[in-house]
Amino acid sequence: MKQLIATQKEFFNTHTTKAVSFRKKQLNTLETVLKENESLLNEAIYGDFKKSGFETYVSELALLYHDIKQAKRNLKNWSGRKRVSTNLLNFPATSYIIPEPLGVCLVIGAWNYPYQLSLAPVVAALAAGNTVVLKPSELPANTSNIIAQLINENFDPRVFKVIEGGVPETTELLKQDFDKIFFTGSTKVGKIVYKAAAETLTPVTLEMGGKSPAFVTEDCNMKMTAKRLVWAKFLNAGQTCIAPDYVMVHERVKDEFLELLKAEIEKERFAFENDNCVQIINDDNFDRLEKMIPQDKIYYGGTLSKESRYIQPTVLQNISFDDAPMQEEIFGPILPVIAYTNVEDAISKVRTFPKPLSCYVFTSDKKTKQKILKEISFGGGAVNDAVMHISNPNLPFGGVGQSGIGSYHGKAGFDCFTHYKSILDKPTWLELPIKYYPHTKNKLKWIKRMMRWQ
Ligand code: NAD
Secondary structure, eight states: OHHHHHHHHHHHTTTGGGSHHHHHHHHHHHHHHHHHTHHHHHHHHHHHHOOOHHHHIIIIIHHHHHHHHHHHHHHHHHHSOEEEOOOGGGOSOEEEEEEEEOSEEEEEOOSSSHHHHHHHHHHHHHHTTOEEEEEOOSSSHHHHHHHHHHHHHHSOTTTEEEOOOSHHHHHHHHTSOOSEEEEESOHHHHHHHHHHHHHHTOOEEEEOOOOOEEEEOTTSOHHHHHHHHHHHHHGGGGOOTTSOOEEEEEGGGHHHHHHHHHHHHHHTHHHHSTTTSOOOSSHHHHHHHHHTOOGGGEEEOOOEETTTTEEOOEEEOSOOTTSGGGSSOOOSSEEEEEEESOHHHHHHHHTTSOOOSEEEEEOSOHHHHHHHHHHSOOSEEEESOSSGGGGOTTSOBOOOGGGEESOBSHHHHHHHTEEEEEEEEOOSSOOOGGGSSSOOHHHHHHHHHHHTTO
16 A cells, blocks of 8 residues: 555656546546446446436436546546636736646545445545545455456556545545545444644545434425425435435325325335335444334334345334434335424424434425424425435535535536635845835835735
8 A cells, every 4th residue: 555655646746646637547547447337337237226227327327427528528627727826915926726636536436336435535535636546345246346346457556546445445545645535434434534733733634424304384386296206305215415315295295295195105115116126235234223213103114024134114204303213214115204393493403413414394384394494404405306416516515513524526526626726926126115025104004005905
């Protein structure tokens, strides 16, 4: 590892990676490698947790292709120096900002969208002119292998190299001297990464999780709400960082909402049956989720098969904030529904949790919408939809507080791997004497006057 990072640093210091043409070439290579190997990628992820080619394309590869295309289209503009105005005190001068890559970057991926979460930060890092060491999650072993194989066969290791492994390898990587660490995963491990980075004052972006609420008010379009929530919650068997973790529904419409949820799940039955369904990633997570289901509170679902790591989409009712599924991020196909009588109380309850990664508001009432958006702090979200905000690259994606530090995707991704170097550029033909000794009253008067014209 030490040797690899030293080699990447040496290469970075040749300034080769800073050329726009070089960055484009890396992005083109990545795009070609992915496109030419889609069937291998599909096979690997299906082998890990039975994720279908359709879902892999829609929720992983399509996002990567879009990020690559957008980065290539905007590279010249994003990486060019930006002129800004100069204040009177500095006259005569020009002022500008030079975007510069940070250097050698470490990207640590999570398992639940293994291609997208490992490679989207890499797209941003390469576009910004950095070199990258990627450590994908070890849990989906086949996808980790195929990423390593394809990248290490097709990229110069001085620019982009994949190192596979779990906790020991990541711990070792975190001891190395990187210029940036980008981590996706749990809040618990995020803290470990943050502590390690503090030792060397390495800048970090932490993309973590949390309990993302969905509010369903009396006046929403109930049928559409149920449809969109069922899709968002049970996509990838609920193993989505921005999945609605639980629903706060107005008491007066709770029964209607539960009925509609059930109808929507049954409509999608084919996708949710054991044979077609994305699996729970491993036995540990299966056991964790199983313990979370209070048998007396199952409204719908509750069928489990440990052998095939299958949990039927399960809706829980009469849930309180003290129940098991409300004690941690669920990250599985279990949806607790909690009734509220007034929105103020519901907001107060939600705010007892750390700031979530997402929040969703299903309502047609403008005031309620504004109130929830204003009074709850969260990473990002949607109104009358869920999860889909991630698919708009113009919306920076990231958490706040315990759900994350920093954001990425689109231009935000480029910024996340870039230092903006500010320059005041002065000619030598004129120098105003007012800042120099002797410090007279008259000079101070002039400085104060000039400060008014900032
Ligand atoms: P995780 O924190 O267990 O693992 C993430 C990465 O950290 C893996 O590469 C793993 O090898 C490494 N790791 C694990 N333990 C470590 C340790 N002790 N020291 C050093 N490295 C270690 O997370 P996960 O199970 O892969 O993913 C699930 C979590 O990630 C959920 O909380 C979810 O909300 C969150 N997540 C967030 C986003 C986001 O974009 N914000 C996306 C996906 C998942």
